[in-house]
């Protein structure tokens with residue numbers, strides 16, 4: 001997951017001052033890069049509407065858009081839950097929980113994302129399901145069939161690749177998001193937890209009603225950036241033959257040998273999604289700042 | 293612990309170390325229900341730590357705290373139940389900034405006392421009226437002055453119907469013109485018979501409200517007497533020195 005500058009402006013580098021020449025100054029601070037992006041979009045629309053081969057490629061590849069979107073949305077939701085729990089574990093008073101949290105994060109960080117996707121989807125998920133099945137059979141054998149049924153309900157052959165992809169992405173991103181949640185929680189002053197506890201609220205209640213609402217608000221831009229990054233990294237699930245836009249484009253290119261068409265179209269698709277979402281994140285950030 | 297005089301707070305031989313720092317060096321204190329105790333002493337003498345040990349925000353290194361006969365332990369159920377009976381007011385208010393004044397006052401009523409939303413809101417309004425700012429009910433803490441924030445914090449604590457109120461320098465972060473509005477609320481509370489332990493260097497308040505005054509130094513209670521006894525007739529050199537320093541201002 002590459003680090004993303006929250007503010008698109010920061011990507012243009014240092015601000016250069018032209019003293020005494022407002023026109024030159026305006027020229028130098030104009031977001032030319034954004035104009036470039038818009039030109040790419042216009043150019044893409046133009047070739048898709050005018051060139052037969054691009055239009056065909058686009059019509060084929062666009063069937064992957066819903067898959068990319070729902071894989072990203074479900075994975076991100078799951079990753080947020082995992083990230084929150086791992087983040088809480090990292091700052092827990094329990095030595096065991098703290099170590100489990102740190103272990104998980106360090107393991108995920110130490111393995112390339114592509115390898116993790118393969119490993120989680122093709123090794124970890126089947127092993128866990130096998131283990132559950134074995135446990136269910138053991139329960140069955142010990143006269144606890146009603147409980148065993150729960151563990152026998154899922155079988156490896158019934159776990160679709162989409163589900164494995166979602167689990168793989170969520171477990172991977174959960175580790176990154178755990179650090180975001182941890183930092184967000186720790187950014188809230190000690191006095192807040194003390195005030196809540198002094199009123200008789202439990203640790204969990206204090207987290208739920210006092211700390212997390214403030215922490216999540218503070219980390220909303222960071223979470224937004226993670227979401228944007230995940231849109232891009234969702235392309236990795238194509239290696240599991242999940243038919244997202246990357247996979248559909250690969251299929252199309254392999255069959256028609258129209259590599260330029262296929263890859264140009266998905267590149268523009270990702271770029272469009274990422275730029276629009278980044279703008280949205282910025283908008284949310286401004287709103288939050290204005291409301292402070 | 294059955295006392296004829298109903299000692300609502302009993303701290304027995306409390307030691308508290310933070311690493312090498314000895315914040316409390318064997319403090320014992322009993323507070324009778326309905327009494328107002330004012331604690332004074334130089335910075336770093338352990339006043340806050342004593343207050344925070346009473347409601348177990350800090351766990352004493354050794355020693356025992358009884359609240360209304362209940363021994364405090366780190367058992368979370370006992371801790372939460374007992375803390376609900378002890379209101380605490382902090383130097384820096386510690387209002388919940390994401391909630392309005394009224395929501396600040398309803399949250400724990402709802403979550404801890406299990407009161408319905410309507411009931412909690414009604415009680416919140418009564419408490420906000422009591423501290424004199426019902427018109428600020430829907431305002432977030434950031435829009436309130438320091439004095440108003442501290443009064444909301446007092447209302448938040450009072451809404452739980454506590455048996456004890458702890459105040460840790462409630463006016464020392466306030467601009468001078470706002471000190472009186474907070475002290476007036478505290479004075480009312482004292483006259484209504486609330487049990488209060490107040491760390492405060494407001495001599496006027498101590499003279500008007502305190503039944504007993506404690507002078508602390510180096511993690512010890514050096515003198516424990518009446519306001520008149522401490523301010524007009526201090527026994528210990530350390531007390532005299534301290535009083536001469538704060539009375540200069």
Ligand SMILES: Nc1ncnc2c1ncn2[C@@H]1O[C@H](COP(=O)(O)OP(=O)(O)O)[C@@H](O)[C@H]1O
Nearest residue numbers: 310313314315334335336337338339340341342
């Ligand atoms: N959380 C803490 N960690 C380390 N040292 C602390 C902590 N809280 C208080 N102390 C130390 O304990 C001593 C007493 O502090 P405190 O009770 O805050 O004094 P007071 O409220 O009288 O100014 C001081 O030396 C202070 O530095």
Ligand SMILES: [Mg+2]
Nearest residue numbers: 339340341461
């Ligand atoms: Mg203090």
